[in-house]
Amino acid sequence: MLWLLFILPLTSAAVIHFLLKQERAGLASKLGTLSSLVCLILGISWILGLFSIPASWSWISVGEFNANIGLIEDSLSKGMMIIVCGIGFLVHVFSLAYMEDDDAKARYFGNLSLFMFSMTGIVLAENFIMMFIFWELVGLSSYLLIGHWYKKDTAADAAKKAFLSNRIGDFGFLIGILMTSILAGSVVFTDMDGASFIGQGTLGTCLASLAVLLVFCGAIGKSAQLPLHVWLPDAMEGPTPVSALIHAATMVAAGVYMMARFFQSIGETFLTNLPALEIIAWIGAITSLVAALMATQQNDIKKILAYSTLSQLGYMVMAVGLLDPNAGMFHLYTHAWFKALLFLGSGAIIFACHHEQNIWKMGGLLKRMPITSITFIIGTLALTAVPLSSGFVSKEGILKAAAGKPLFWIALTVAALTTFYMFRLIFVAILGKAKDDHSKNAKEVEIKMFGPLVILAVLAFVSQYFTGLIPETIGNPIHSFPKVDEFFFYSLGAFAVGFVLAFLFYYNRAKDPISIPLFRNKFYIDELYAGIVKWFQDILAALVHFLDEFIINGLLVGGATRLAQGTGNIFRKYGQSGNLQHYALISGVGILLAIYFTVFA
Amino acid sequence: MPTILFYLFAILMIAGGICVVVMKNPVSSAMGMIGSFIGLAALLIGLNAYFVGTLQVLVYAGAIMVLFIFIIMLLDLKKEEGKEYGGSSVAASIIIPIIFILIMIPVLSAVNKDFTKLDGHALNAAAEKLDKNIPADSHIRKALTGSSDGSKNVDPNKATLPDVNLIGQKLFTEYNFPLQIVGVLLLVATIGCVTLSKKLHGDATDPDEDQRMAKTLAKSTDIPKVTITANAESSDKKA
Amino acid sequence: MLTLALILIPLLAVAAIFFCAPALARKITLGAASANLLLAILAITTHCSGVSLNVLESPSIALSLNIFENKGISIVMLILSVVVTLAAVLSGNCPKDREKLWFSSILLISVGAIGAFISTDMFFFFAFHELALIPTFLMIGILGRGDRKEVAWKTTIYLAFGSIVLLAGLLLIVNQIGTFDMTKLEPLAKYQNEVALLLIIGFGTLVSLFPFHSWAAPAYASAPAPISMLHAGVLKKFGLYGLIVVGYKVAPDGMAHWLPLLLVLLLCNIIWVGLVTINQKRLDLMLGNSSVMHMGYIFLAIAALIDNGSTFATEAAVLLMFAHGISIAMSFCLADRIEAKTGSLEINQLGGLAKNTPNLAFLFGLVGMASIGLPGLANFAGEIMVFFSGFENWNAADGFGPLQITTMIAIWGVVISAVYMLRAFRNIFHGDTVRRTEKVTPLSRDEKIPALILGLILLIVGIYPQAILQFFN
């Protein structure tokens, strides 16, 4: 029965792409939404224990190589599944309205179904090979959805960039899987042997560290950590509901999920002293800091949210690196709901403002779109970790994990920065005065759009109490109610600092009073990469191509050709006169030589 | 064959050969060639190869050389007009044969064998060793034994070499299959000649070619002009 | 008898084409290709026995065909051959009055490939492959694009060079084993190193192993679409097939001796040629180079087989050969359509094709994704098995061996192929339409069919690789 979780979205995608097409787009959108609803119901029934896990299916079985497609059932997969199905369904509903007039609606819903299929695969994968398969497939659906409006060059480029960045991550991931399959003795999560994974001596630790880091490469790509984070902000070229589902709540979080599952399989005890973890934590921390800094200077509403997502993902990765995947997963869970809310809210705003995305051209939306605005503010409160919100407790868990390390202060700074840039967004775009005709004429959106917003807004404050749904793994136990201790005050302090600063700088402003080009230009990392790609890859490729043409084709092959031709030409010039007598003469000499050598030599 | 005769014919053969090479007029060359072949045929007969010798005269000196002369006449070949032979080619044509002879001499000096005599006794003895399938009253046996009924009354004085019969016997038993193939070969050659002499469409670059050819033919042979012209016209139409 | 018919039917069809009106040529070829497909399926399902016709007593040469020898590799290659043949017949535009040459060439290449893959006698194994090279040469030389004569000569000389080196190797084997019979191959007592080197160079040239690769891309770019499809898709696999069924059997130690060389060369195939591919400006050259590059992976599987006697490297190699054959054939088929519709294959001169021909974009996207190894399509199943075979039997306590390091570097090829394929796809299909692509129409039904057949196979094998792997025993 659980196979339906796969079959339904896949069938839906296939039917939409091959049978319905754009001619019956309305039916296609309904079919996609229906399949996601059924998946949600199935997912909930599974969590309630109505279905058991079906037997796995042998995908490849040759010699010693066995790759199965099978499902895994534990708190981690169940919690993740509910995020995917829940947000997936809400995004489908939202999209019904948002993509109403799109001229490729069918393709959109088909690809969305494909994504649902792939994401379900990652979540339920019982082994690394299966996870890798679906890992690539979400990459594909992300590529397709980012490139939905492929006629726009920016969208087409963003899609390509996303896929390639992910590919680079997957390069490491695949090697990591290969190493793990030998080191841990299996690719099946439940069969991995932590003791043999760690191995013996320095070499063992080195190899294990290398394997962990390489597997983490996959997470770097998918969860957009430094240095492969560049694709995520660009991915905002896709339709906004896609950003909410894929690039905020589920796919980008898959890296964290994967690391959590990997660590759970290896076992906490074996990982404690692995140097790799330190690196992971630092990468997460730096990503979160850098992304938060970048977010403070963005003007595109979606870009702000994208950098915010990056920053929060950095948080989660940091928690994983601190060997507290539990905290990371808890934050992933709460973050999924409120970040989806924020994205969908921004989608509603953008929709209402006729696809205007610049926050400095918005304003005064609270009056014109009260429901959307209020839900957006609720989402912001959850993200900025106001006490009682879901974000507060999950962020506190991460702070606790980092306690006593330099990372803690980074995390705290990031928390303050988060509050700063989110309230900058609120003050500029939602409150204040309308600065543009589009925002002046903005109207509240229809129920298909604000319905999901309301649901998510509620969840932003209550999701932490559904303890059965929260994905749990190794690490410190999570708790849904904030405890009043030092972290409570640190957290509150960070919020207060951020809020006050944002209020001072941005309340009722028409122009950005701060201008930090470094942050606005994302630390020039994109330019740096463009340079690297241009100077390194393209020039290297051109050089190699030249060498290939010149040395191999020109000198070796061409040389051999010219040698043969030259020799031939000499003979042709002197030997081939075209005169029969010459040939007779030569053959006569040949006969003489033949006789001489046969008789006398 | 008496040595004196041998040298006579050998010199005839070589002289004919030299004639072929040095005569400027192709008809003279052809005549020299006939002489050479006659000498050669005599040498063959001196080797008791009567049949092959005869064949050499009939086929080579007779048929083939007639063909050559016919073609020379047909193409109306005069002396090679004003063609000077380059010194190098003359030198090469002298040096290479000389080297050839020089190489041959040591080889031949190693082979200094006289022929076994094929007198009456030897032939009588050979009759004993003949294939059993050859019947007693066959001409081969009769000739070899020198008797009229084959095996009996062996007479060395009357024994002769039944050269043609032996060749015939070999040809139609052992060499039967090659003989058939040669027949096919001749057929193919005949067809080839016919095809080659047929005028291909459009290979006459010169429109007057047919006329010119017709004149040449009319001059060198005795075919009436009218027929040729008619032929030429019809082939013109075809083209 | 069925096995013999696989060879005879196309040959008879060639004879029929020779005598029939040119208008019938396509129908005859189509009929023969379909009949062959059905026959192949029938032969495989009914487990038909092989045939053996003695040709020469000593050394014993026999026209012996058997699809069930060689551990089932022949079956897979046979399926590949008949399917790609059928697709090749259906694709491309035959120029007027060239029907006889065009279709008989397709059939002859097909016969050569099928014969080479199913014969169990080394003489015919070699001879059939040579047979297929003649029509390839003719088709490139007569109907090719661009510098067709030069390309035709270059290709032929290269392949002839490879064949001669290969022949030397084969004769050295026959000299020692004393028979041409491939079923009687066993490790040689001496000259293993020499034989292995000859075979690696000989077969390698035929498979465009670095540095003998520079014939491939121009040849595929110049050849008419069906010929590129058949050669790149099917015939090229002959070398790999030969290395597995002959090379590894007769000279396992010799191969192991040259393993470092092979590893370096295959890395060059992947990385060096990969970079060359990135720099290509024409789609057909890019596809040609990409096919050279992907050969590196198959060599990697062979290297794994040699290095550690991996239990699934053969299967991995053959699966990847199959997948690559199908996907490259489909790529060339579609590239030909792009050229037919827009008149150009310069990547920079195209753009926005997806708008006007969504079905072409979909199919090309499918095959593009297949060639960069997206799961769900056949190539991925092959590639992942290849990579795993590189790590099978890795003893972690010794650190990384040469094979493991090679495998790890080779995986970077996955990124490289994504770079060039996505770049091409983005420039050709995405973005706004340009002058050339404004009036382009979607693929018609007839144009779609060959690509659909191949695409469907890619999907089926990708989702259910056991469909192919089941043939191995």
Added chain:
Amino acid sequence: MATASLTEYLFFSGLLFAIGLAGVILRRNIIVIFMCLEMMLAAASLTLVAFSRQRIVDGLPDYDGQMLVFFIITVAAAEVAVGLAIIVALYRARKTISTDDLTSLKN
């Protein structure tokens, strides 16, 4: 009565062959060249017959050699017929039979 020995036959046959070869090298008239070729062939025939006579099998000359000569003569007849037909065709196409002008083998 003394008879010539095998050596002498061979010598003269070789001489004839050499003369033929010289003719082939020297002459420019293609018909004469053809004649010289025939002469070389005939020289070879003489050698064959001489050896056939030399080698006694069962008391008789070895007729296999003579058989060969028989076939040589037959094939030569065919060859001459075709060769002359080619020469005629050549003359028709090129209006010359001098090898100096027949250099289309060049390049």
